[in-house]
Structures are given as C-alpha cells and as structure tokens.
Amino acid sequence: MDKALILEKTRYFVKDKMYKEGSGHDWFHVERVCNIARYLAQKESADMFIVEMTALLHDIDDWKFSDVYNTTVTEEFIKSVEVSEEDSNKILNIIKTMSYKGGVVNSTQNTIEGMVVQDADRLDALGAIGIARAFAYGGSKNRSMYDPSIKPMDFKSLDEVKNKDNHTINHFYEKLFKLKDLMNTDTGKEIAKKRHKYMESFIEEFYSEWNFK
Known part of the structure; x- marks a missing residue:
C-alpha cells in the first residue's frame, strides 16, 4: 500500500478512536505532536514516514489508560x-520505549526518528498547552488541583505512578519540570526552554494566589 494512503488511513483511525478522549491525550494532542514532529524531522533529516506514523499511533495503547502494558x-x-x-518494527520499538512512565522505566531512544517523536510528545507536555493538559488529566482521574500535605515523590514502579494518591501540582515536579533536560534534539531543547520558563512563572503565580492573605 502506498505510504501516503497508509498515513491517510492512520489519521482517520486515530482521529476516530481518540477525538473525544478527555484526559488531554485526545486527537488534538496527537495532531499537535505530529506537527511538532514533522518540524523536528525536517531539521534532523529523519525518516518522515516513520516519524509521522509513530506520532499518530503513539498513544493508542497508552499505559495510563490500561492495566495491560502492550501495543x-x-x-x-x-x-x-x-x-x-x-x-513496523521501527515504529513499535519507538512507541514501546517512548513514554516517561514516571521516570521508572528506561525511555532512551536509539534512532533519530525516536528522538524526534519523543521530543515532540514531551514538548506538548510543556508550556501553556502542557499546563492545560496536566489539569485535564488530573480532572479525568478525580485528582485535586493541589494539596499541600501531599509532597512530590520519586516513584519506584508504574503501579505506584498510577495508583498513588496525588494532585496535579505535584505532576510539575514529578515530571514536567524534568523534561527540559531530557530533550534529545537541539531544536527540541530550544523550544523546551521557552515552554519550561512559562510553566515556572505559572507555578509561581499559582502559589501566590493560593497563599493570598
């Protein structure tokens, strides 16, 4: 089958499956990741077909929504x-090792295509969009915005990541603020710096308003 047709069918499949997903991992997240990934792929001379297919499919079997970790x-x-x-092997190998997973699983990418898509996915977890997605995900899991009595932690297992009583502000310290230093590509690193700075200013303002006297 022609690669352009494969990509068209893949977009339709993913959009149909994820359009109204409510945790911040919806079709629009996938679309943004694809756009960022294509931009990075051009800069890094990566295989565009592998990059686009991986970006489109990367959340279909996401571990956060299932007790079965497979693809x-x-x-x-x-x-x-x-x-x-x-x-197929290239696409699946990237997807299986792409997610941050609370920092408890090795997510090192060994191909430029994997580095590009991982950077694109992580960039969409930063900045204004990243903030909005963090609270959307927290709401979908019935988590509070903030609870000063629950401190950030270093996770030891995926089950702990999924099941620990937590709140959304902790997510900034447990994952989001770490992503800037985990970018693979030079272009990704530059974009991440700006988005990271915006999140820092948001958290500063959040605490200021929370502790208003």
Missing part, C-alpha cells in the same frame, strides 16, 4: 494497513 491495538492496525515488517 496490541497498534500492532493489529499496522498489519491491517500493510506496513512493511522493517518499518
């Missing part, structure tokens, strides 16, 4: 659109 749905879809075995 079954993604693999079945890739087979259905006749992606070559070589390309």
Whole structure:
C-alpha cells in the first residue's frame, strides 16, 4: 500500500478512536505532536514516514489508560494497513520505549526518528498547552488541583505512578519540570526552554494566589 494512503488511513483511525478522549491525550494532542514532529524531522533529516506514523499511533495503547502494558491495538492496525515488517518494527520499538512512565522505566531512544517523536510528545507536555493538559488529566482521574500535605515523590514502579494518591501540582515536579533536560534534539531543547520558563512563572503565580492573605 502506498505510504501516503497508509498515513491517510492512520489519521482517520486515530482521529476516530481518540477525538473525544478527555484526559488531554485526545486527537488534538496527537495532531499537535505530529506537527511538532514533522518540524523536528525536517531539521534532523529523519525518516518522515516513520516519524509521522509513530506520532499518530503513539498513544493508542497508552499505559495510563490500561492495566495491560502492550501495543496490541497498534500492532493489529499496522498489519491491517500493510506496513512493511522493517518499518513496523521501527515504529513499535519507538512507541514501546517512548513514554516517561514516571521516570521508572528506561525511555532512551536509539534512532533519530525516536528522538524526534519523543521530543515532540514531551514538548506538548510543556508550556501553556502542557499546563492545560496536566489539569485535564488530573480532572479525568478525580485528582485535586493541589494539596499541600501531599509532597512530590520519586516513584519506584508504574503501579505506584498510577495508583498513588496525588494532585496535579505535584505532576510539575514529578515530571514536567524534568523534561527540559531530557530533550534529545537541539531544536527540541530550544523550544523546551521557552515552554519550561512559562510553566515556572505559572507555578509561581499559582502559589501566590493560593497563599493570598
């Protein structure tokens, strides 16, 4: 099957599956990640087909929404659109090692395509969009915005990440503020600096308003 047609079918599949997802991992998140990934891929001379396919499919089997950590749905879809075995392996290997997962699992990327898509996904977790997504995710998990009695922590397992009683402000310290220094590409690092600074100013203002006297 022609690669342009594969990408078209993939966009339709992902949009149909994720359009009204309410935790900040919806179709619009995927679309933004794709846009960022294409930009980074041009800068880094990465394989655009691998980058776009990975960006489109990266959240289909996301571990945050299932107790089963696998890529079954993604693999079945890739087979259905006749992606070559070589390309399929590249896409799946990136997806399986891409997520931050509370920092408890090695997410090092070994290809430029993986580095590009991982940077794009992490950039969408930063800045104004990142702030909005953090609170959308927290709300979807019935978490409070902030509870001063619950301090940030270093996680030891994925189950702990998923099940610990937590609040959204902690997420900034447990993940978001760490992402700037985890970017792979020079372009990603530059974009991350600006978005990181914006989040710092937001948190400063949040505490100022929270502690208003």
